[in-house]
Amino acid sequence: MDEKLPPPNPEEQEQRLEQERVTRRTFLMNVGIGLNALVVLALATPVVGYLLGPVLRRKNYRDWVTIGNASDFMPGETTLITYRNPFQEPWDGETANIPAYVRCSEDGKYTVFAINCAHLGCPVRWFSESQLFMCPCHGGIYYADGSRASGPPERGLFTYEMKVENGKLMIRAGQLPTLRNRASAAPCPSAGEPKAPAVVTRIESCPSTDRPGTSASTIG
Amino acid sequence: MPEYGQAWYKRLYDWLERRLQLEGPIKDAVLHPVPKSTASWWYVFGSASLVLLILQIVTGILLGLVYAPTAADAWTSLQVLNHQLPLGWFLRAMHGWGSNFMVAVVLIHMAQVFLFGAYKFPREFTWILGVFMLLMTLGMAFTGQVLRFDQDAYWGLGIGASIVGRIPLVGGQLVDLMLGGPIINGATLTRFFALHVFIIPGTLLAFTALHVWMVLKLGINEWPMPGRIVRRETYIRDYNHLAHTDGIPFVPGAVWKDLVFSAAVIFAVAFCAGMFGPFGPKGVPDPTIINTVPKPDFFFLWIYTILSFLPPDMETPFILIAPVVGVIILVALPLVAGVGEKSWWRRPVAVFSVMFIAICFGVFTQLGTTTPWSPYMNAWSGAPVPVQFLERRTPLERQGANVLQEKQCRNCHALGGLGGERGPALDSVATRLTEDQLIRQVLLGGGNMPAYGSALSPAETTALVRFLETLHPHYQPPASDASRQVVGQAGVPANSTVQRGGGQAAVH
Numbered sequence: 001m002d003e004k005l006p007p008p009n010p011e012e013q014e015q016r017l018e019q020e021r022v023t024r025r026t027f028l029m030n031v032g033i034g035l036n037a038l039v040v041l042a043l044a045t046p047v048v049g050y051l052l053g054p055v056l057r058r059k060n061y062r063d064w065v066t067i068g069n070a071s072d073f074m075p076g077e078t079t080l081i082t083y084r085n086p087f088q089e090p091w092d093g094e095t096a097n098i099p100a101y102v103r104c105s106e107d108g109k110y111t112v113f114a115i116n117c118a119h120l121g122c123p124v125r126w127f128s129e130s131q132l133f134m135c136p137c138h139g140g141i142y143y144a145d146g147s148r149a150s151g152p153p154e155r156g157l158f159t160y161e162m163k164v165e166n167g168k169l170m171i172r173a174g175q176l177p178t179l180r181n182r183a184s185a186a187p188c189p190s191a192g193e194p195k196a197p198a199v200v201t202r203i204e205s206c207p208s209t210d211r212p213g214t215s216a217s218t219i220g
Numbered sequence: 221m222p223e224y225g226q227a228w229y230k231r232l233y234d235w236l237e238r239r240l241q242l243e244g245p246i247k248d249a250v251l252h253p254v255p256k257s258t259a260s261w262w263y264v265f266g267s268a269s270l271v272l273l274i275l276q277i278v279t280g281i282l283l284g285l286v287y288a289p290t291a292a293d294a295w296t297s298l299q300v301l302n303h304q305l306p307l308g309w310f311l312r313a314m315h316g317w318g319s320n321f322m323v324a325v326v327l328i329h330m331a332q333v334f335l336f337g338a339y340k341f342p343r344e345f346t347w348i349l350g351v352f353m354l355l356m357t358l359g360m361a362f363t364g365q366v367l368r369f370d371q372d373a374y375w376g377l378g379i380g381a382s383i384v385g386r387i388p389l390v391g392g393q394l395v396d397l398m399l400g401g402p403i404i405n406g407a408t409l410t411r412f413f414a415l416h417v418f419i420i421p422g423t424l425l426a427f428t429a430l431h432v433w434m435v436l437k438l439g440i441n442e443w444p445m446p447g448r449i450v451r452r453e454t455y456i457r458d459y460n461h462l463a464h465t466d467g468i469p470f471v472p473g474a475v476w477k478d479l480v481f482s483a484a485v486i487f488a489v490a491f492c493a494g495m496f497g498p499f500g501p502k503g504v505p506d507p508t509i510i511n512t513v514p515k516p517d518f519f520f521l522w523i524y525t526i527l528s529f530l531p532p533d534m535e536t537p538f539i540l541i542a543p544v545v546g547v548i549i550l551v552a553l554p555l556v557a558g559v560g561e562k563s564w565w566r567r568p569v570a571v572f573s574v575m576f577i578a579i580c581f582g583v584f585t586q587l588g589t590t591t592p593w594s595p596y597m598n599a600w601s602g603a604p605v606p607v608q609f610l611e612r613r614t615p616l617e618r619q620g621a622n623v624l625q626e627k628q629c630r631n632c633h634a635l636g637g638l639g640g641e642r643g644p645a646l647d648s649v650a651t652r653l654t655e656d657q658l659i660r661q662v663l664l665g666g667g668n669m670p671a672y673g674s675a676l677s678p679a680e681t682t683a684l685v686r687f688l689e690t691l692h693p694h695y696q697p698p699a700s701d702a703s704r705q706v707v708g709q710a711g712v713p714a715n716s717t718v719q720r721g722g723g724q725a726a727v728h
Binding site for chain 2: 051052054055057058061062080082085087088089091092093094095096097098099115116119120121122123124125127129130131132134136137138139141143144149150151152153154174175176178179
């Protein structure tokens with residue numbers, strides 16, 4: 001009784017060898033793919049970091065900029081000023097010149113408004129006769145204190161964080177004001193209405209009327 | 221073995237062909253049979269889009285030889301192209317008009333494909349790729365507008381940043397990513413340059429190759445007939461049958477119409493470029509020049525209009541959700557409606573959708589062109605009060621006309637057809653509002669008008685309202701408050717038929 005299997009014929013043997021050979025080659029190919037994946041991964045880290053650079057550097061964007069002597073701004077007047085953006089590249093050209101409005105109220109309190117309409121960022125224009133800011137894009141209108149008067153904006157004008165040091169008016173500038181992290185913001189409360197709750201005042205929407213020179217910022 | 225009896229170019233061709241071996245596949249592609257019905261003038265828009273894409277690439281590369289992608293110099297380099305380099309203006313005009321034509325032709329192509337049911341089985345993925353190609357075409361149009369680095373580009377970027385900034389949670393980070401920094405500056409322009417010149421066109425070309433490949437492999441959509449239903453089980457067999465029994469080779473049977481139309485489109489682009497010249501650049505991109513009225517290019521005016529008409533509290537949800545929903549609907553369309561009727565005679569909803577969208581696009585674009593919602597910033601000093609509104613007025617009333625001008629009322633209110641259109645025209649305002657209502661409206665505002673209470677002295681208010689009171693046609697009296705009259709007449713209007721105490725007697 002011969003329990004041995006018959007030896008594989010040459011053809012079968014060849015097939016088996018072929019299968020084995022392919023397995024070995026497939027393995028080596030997989031090693032190759034794995035090596036390339038590692039290389040890609042190693043390369044991807046700096047590339048992703050490079051691409052995310054604008055987000056990772058966010059903390060450095062804003063800086064204090066002197067915009068003039070505080071005494072130059074007459075009480076009751078709103079003045080258009082320009083300053084050189086603190087965060088800039090040598091090839092920025094004229095785009096680094098940023099305009100803003102300084103309002104000095106009758107009692108000598110300062111507010112610095114961003115030029116950008118709170119709706120879609122177009123440059124608002126000040127009309128001293130009617131004491132209104134008007135936006136040329138979609139007709140947003142603001143009162144002299146920056147609160148929303150009419151049109152599509154859902155809030156008042158953005159204000160800069162500001163301070164007066166040694167008689168110089170300084171603002172914390174550098175970043176384009178947008179609605180940022182909040183998808184919506186309440187319009188400035190008028191006299192009778194309660195102030196916005198503390199949770200949403202991280203980005204203060206209204207010029208502070210009670211504390212001169214320390215209005216909370218919307219920009220940043 | 222070269223045959224020496226042949227002309228040199230034939231021998232060169234043979235030499236190359238023996239090595240390239242491209243003749244076979246190309247012959248297969250151009251000679252493949254297509255249903256006779258597809259050799260139609262309705263089927264020329266796809267090839268015209270491709271030809272326009274090639275035109276854009278060629279003109280774009282030529283402009284790239286000169287354009288300086290830095291915030292400080294881009295505007296100047298465009299001026300050099302426009303005014304100093306021979307025919308530089310014409311190249312810029314070709315590229316600009318080519319872009320407008322490309323968006324238009326791509327949209328027509330899409331509407332035609334939709335109405336002819338060409339997105340149905342087995343061409344679903346051709347449509348889905350096409351949706352992304354449309355988005356990339358629009359992306360090219362927007363980024364191209366940014367590279368024309370002028371005032372509109374600057375403030376257009378601001379609008380883009382404002383929209384992106386509304387995205388919850390990551391809006392701020394995305395704005396930084398989009399602008400390449402905290403604010404619109406040199407870094408913004410270079411990344412839009414990379415998008416416009418490398419990233420989007422590269423992807424668009426790859427997608428175009430796949431799109432055309434699928435058209436070749438799956439065949440051109442046959443002319444839809446009412447009642448010829450698309451079924452997954454039978455369609456391919458039916459299509460091949462149709463193409464082979466009632467078909468013609470693509471070249472030259474169908475291609476000649478494509479060639480004629482493409483030539484006409486390119487000629488139209490060149491004609492517009494020669495006649496109307498290049499687009500801009502408008503003013504220098506200096507943000508301190510705030511006396512500007514930023515407006516997007518033609519194909520984005522409809523968005524500009526929608527952003528003006530949305531109520532403030534609906535705006536953010538709408539502009540964040542609507543585009544996503546729109547893209548999802550377009551992508552899902554062939555997956556949901558991949559079989560069934562192709563003919564527009566049996567698809568009324570499809571036909572009306574196209575008509576509705578086309579009409580909305582037209583109306584919104586028209587409104588965006590005239591922008592009746594924007595104040596006319598110079599109307600208060602540039603649009604005088606027409607003489608007929610000043611004749612036979614008292615000095616106080618004329619003083620009121622002065623107040624009307626000085627306080628910028630005209631920026632929103634027209635008089636004699638001049639002035640802003642944001643508020644109602646004031647030509648006959650006295651017939652609509654009584655004196656008390658006028659005072660209330662001026663001082664407290666309301667109905668989208670700002671309150672002027674703090675900007676007007678009592679004397680100015682009186683003069684202004686007196687003047688407004690005179691604004692009514694001679695045949696129509698001003699509105700009056702009946703209750704005041706009653707008070708003035710001791711409770712009974714002068715011409716009343718009601719007689720106090722006598723009324724009862726008259727009945728008997």
